[in-house]
Amino acid sequence: MSGWFLECVEIEGFRGINNEGDPLVLNFVRDAVNSVSAPNGVGKSSIFDALTFALRRNIPKLDGLPAAECGDSYYLNRFHSKDVGTIKLTFGPGAGGPSVSVTVTRNDAGNRTVTASAGVDGEQLLESLNRDFVLLDHKTLQSFIDDKALERGRAFAGLLGLAKYSALRQELQAVANTRAFNKHFNVKGLSDQQASLKSGLAKQQTEAASAFLALTQSSLLEQPDHASAVLKAHDALNQIAVLKAHCAGKAFAAISIDDCISSIKQAEGGDEQTQLASLHRLESTLKAQLTGGPSADDYQALLASAQQRDQALAKTAGRLLRELYAASRAVLLDEQWLNKNKCPTCEHEGAEPLLPGLEARLTAFQELEDCNLKLVTEWKAKPWKELRKLEEAQAIEGDPPLFSIADNRINDHGLTEAQAVKLWEWREKLFDRVTAALEDTRFKREALEKRLPASLVAVTTAVEAARRLQKSWSDIESKNAELAAVIAKCAAIERVKSFVDGASDTFAKAEADLSKRRLAAVEPLCQTFFKSIMYEPVKPSLAKAEGSESLAIGLSEFFTLKNVSAQALLSESFRNAFAVSVYLAAATLYGGEPRFVVLDDVTSSFDAGHQFHLMELIRTQFARPMKPDGPQVILLSHDTLLEKLFNRNNGQGWKHQRLEGTARTAVLPQSDAVNRVRDATVRFLNAGQVDDAAPRLRQYLEHRLLEIIQKLRIPVPIDFALDDNNKQVGNAVAAIDAAVKLHKAAGDLILDATQESGLQIHMASITGNFVAHYATGSTSAFSSASLLGVMQSIDKYADCFSCEEPVGSGNKRFYRSLNKR
Numbered sequence: 001m002s003g004w005f006l007e008c009v010e011i012e013g014f015r016g017i018n019n020e021g022d023p024l025v026l027n028f029v030r031d032a033v034n035s036v037s038a039p040n041g042v043g044k045s046s047i048f049d050a051l052t053f054a055l056r057r058n059i060p061k062l063d064g065l066p067a068a069e070c071g072d073s074y075y076l077n078r079f080h081s082k083d084v085g086t087i088k089l090t091f092g093p094g095a096g097g098p099s100v101s102v103t104v105t106r107n108d109a110g111n112r113t114v115t116a117s118a119g120v121d122g123e124q125l126l127e128s129l130n131r132d133f134v135l136l137d138h139k140t141l142q143s144f145i146d147d148k149a150l151e152r153g154r155a156f157a158g159l160l161g162l163a164k165y166s167a168l169r170q171e172l173q174a175v176a177n178t179r180a181f182n183k184h185f186n187v188k189g190l191s192d193q194q195a196s197l198k199s200g201l202a203k204q205q206t207e208a209a210s211a212f213l214a215l216t217q218s219s220l221l222e223q224p225d226h227a228s229a230v231l232k233a234h235d236a237l238n239q240i241a242v243l244k245a246h247c248a249g250k251a252f253a254a255i256s257i258d259d260c261i262s263s264i265k266q267a268e269g270g271d272e273q274t275q276l277a278s279l280h281r282l283e284s285t286l287k288a289q290l291t292g293g294p295s296a297d298d299y300q301a302l303l304a305s306a307q308q309r310d311q312a313l314a315k316t317a318g319r320l321l322r323e324l325y326a327a328s329r330a331v332l333l334d335e336q337w338l339n340k341n342k343c344p345t346c347e348h349e350g351a352e353p354l355l356p357g358l359e360a361r362l363t364a365f366q367e368l369e370d371c372n373l374k375l376v377t378e379w380k381a382k383p384w385k386e387l388r389k390l391e392e393a394q395a396i397e398g399d400p401p402l403f404s405i406a407d408n409r410i411n412d413h414g415l416t417e418a419q420a421v422k423l424w425e426w427r428e429k430l431f432d433r434v435t436a437a438l439e440d441t442r443f444k445r446e447a448l449e450k451r452l453p454a455s456l457v458a459v460t461t462a463v464e465a466a467r468r469l470q471k472s473w474s475d476i477e478s479k480n481a482e483l484a485a486v487i488a489k490c491a492a493i494e495r496v497k498s499f500v501d502g503a504s505d506t507f508a509k510a511e512a513d514l515s516k517r518r519l520a521a522v523e524p525l526c527q528t529f530f531k532s533i534m535y536e537p538v539k540p541s542l543a544k545a546e547g548s549e550s551l552a553i554g555l556s557e558f559f560t561l562k563n564v565s566a567q568a569l570l571s572e573s574f575r576n577a578f579a580v581s582v583y584l585a586a587a588t589l590y591g592g593e594p595r596f597v598v599l600d601d602v603t604s605s606f607d608a609g610h611q612f613h614l615m616e617l618i619r620t621q622f623a624r625p626m627k628p629d630g631p632q633v634i635l636l637s638h639d640t641l642l643e644k645l646f647n648r649n650n651g652q653g654w655k656h657q658r659l660e661g662t663a664r665t666a667v668l669p670q671s672d673a674v675n676r677v678r679d680a681t682v683r684f685l686n687a688g689q690v691d692d693a694a695p696r697l698r699q700y701l702e703h704r705l706l707e708i709i710q711k712l713r714i715p716v717p718i719d720f721a722l723d724d725n726n727k728q729v730g731n732a733v734a735a736i737d738a739a740v741k742l743h744k745a746a747g748d749l750i751l752d753a754t755q756e757s758g759l760q761i762h763m764a765s766i767t768g769n770f771v772a773h774y775a776t777g778s779t780s781a782f783s784s785a786s787l788l789g790v791m792q793s794i795d796k797y798a799d800c801f802s803c804e805e806p807v808g809s810g811n812k813r814f815y816r817s818l819n820k821r
Helices: 044-056 122-128 138-146 149-159 163-176 178-184 187-216 226-238 241-247 257-268 272-291 296-314 319-333 355-381 385-393 402-413 417-451 454-534 572-589 608-622 640-649 670-686 690-711 718-722 729-746 753-774 784-799
Strands: 004-012 024-027 033-037 084-093 100-107 112-116 135-137 538-543 552-558 561-565 596-600 632-637 654-661 667-669 802-804 812-814
Touching: 004 044, 004 596, 004 632, 024 667, 033 044, 033 640, 044 084, 044 100, 044 135, 044 596, 044 632, 100 122, 112 122, 135 138, 138 149, 138 572, 149 163, 149 454, 149 572, 163 178, 163 454, 178 187, 178 454, 187 226, 187 355, 187 454, 226 241, 226 454, 241 257, 241 454, 257 272, 257 454, 272 417, 272 454, 296 355, 296 417, 355 402, 385 402, 385 417, 402 417, 454 538, 454 572, 454 608, 538 572, 572 608, 608 632, 608 640, 632 640, 640 654, 654 690, 670 690, 670 784, 690 729, 690 784, 690 812, 718 729, 729 753, 753 784
Parallel strands: 033 632, 033 654, 135 596, 596 632
Antiparallel strands: 004 024, 004 084, 084 100, 100 112, 538 552, 552 561, 654 667, 802 812
């Protein structure tokens, strides 16, 4: 048999267990039902919290507290001087072999460390034991019923041992989500980039066609292919005699146009030819500036995005308020914040719940982020940055650099509608400047051409056309390469998307089928367990839709009704019985590495009869030793009635331990608590620490009195037997005193005269020196020596109910009763 049993837990300085220098030690038996009971506030839940931290690395109920309450500061015991919590777990291998110890510590800085026996990876072992059914409390049972179907289905996957499969399915679905996928890979940006490159290519092709016509007097569209067009352009330049030397042996793109201009100048003479070439270039540049940049449609798209951003911004109130809303939302979602109409920040209480309004405000902030992102994408995808170059080229002193400012700030600050309008108006002004400059340049060129010989004008025009053609073809080549890279990237992304979609769908179907098969095995066993708890004609049902993660719960039978709602009809006891049946069935069938289950207060909503039915189910149908292949069960309970059941079964396939103590001092198991409490009390008194000794002294006295009542079977009132709050010193002493007087009156009291008189003497010392004063909460009147005397009186009082066995041996035991030795 593989897997691990929990053999021992040692805890010090963690949660409600101080035990400084003397850890709480709980030993468990693998072939028995183990139970631990304690009054509320003694440390039972702290044991569950310690196991939770060891296996799951955190304590959700503390981490879920509002930030102001600093939940992480309560992991450690606040009275422990070392500020370190230690949890030592000892596991026994199911297949046999030596036990393994894993020690988990947490310091006040929140650092967790794990050490283990030689050759053992402690974290890996703890991780393998972290299964959903291992640690089960009332809150978990309640959430299983109350959760939404999807959340319940995902929790159920953990019960079936499919938690990792369910997590992977969710991760694949998240990756395959089209919106998230496209956002991650910037699909829209790439699409806009493609459109922008194609638009730029179209402009360059138009410019190339114009330049080719000016150079060759032929249409570019009439050329059979690009190589022929290049050859024809080269030939057009080569035919000009003065340029032959610059064209010979060179590709068209390698011809230096500036060298050609210099040769023309030398051959024809004068600076006017150079001026004409410059005017041609300037005219070409100005035309490019007028045809470049975003279109009117691009402006309308940007303006619409800016308007949406303004509308979203109007619904928000700044970053700091967003942080405040988020913190308030976390508080309102916390179950411990009971009044959902009360504001966590100002404590004003309204007539309606506050959460919907907060959600709306936070949604508005998300909408603003989405609008800003859309604006940035729109700006970068379209040629708005070309207007920044235009602005720099046409700048005169005193001009505001609006496009430069917008380009630098848009990522962080977005763009308002008013700013967008102002930018477009500034663009129109810049275009007016360019248009005026172009008209002036054209006028100067035409005037110069009239003065120069026609041949020189034609040659200069041809050379400048060649320059434009070189640039256009170079730009077309680079843009084609860039476009090809973008298209290839989009194709690769599409292949990834197709793969992810297929993987997500395939894995989801496989996970759903596996979960459904395991569900089919769990459901009948769950129904059997439920029937053994409730004994009513009610049959629960579990159902998963084809391919879905959601788990629906219902009732296939409810007395005479069929297929009705479990949540609508079942009382709390029935609901918890339903949930616990599911967990126990899953643990039975799909246990895995952990061979133990820890149940904390799972019976708190059951009535007495159904509590006993559940315990009987666990004992006979679920747990070892009655079910040899079942898990080791550890029950944590504060229920007084159940404790009597635990005590009755103790030693018959059942091991029971009771806890006594306080969070400030120590929590100790009753099985050996008396000697440990006594030793600790004496140690404190010898050190003069009266404040620390007094509570333990009271605890020791109560324990010895209850021990006398139990060992001698002294009858007590019903409220004393059932209510732990009544088990105080005065009530215990009264019950003992009444029983002694009754047997003395009947003439069958087993105590001898010395013992009988000793009762009064020792109890007078106890009550006179300690109890009467301690009841007032004051210990300042006591010295360590006087309290040591009280300790001796307590032991002597208990000795009055014992005898030597055998006589003269010095070994003492309690009488069987007040009238039997």
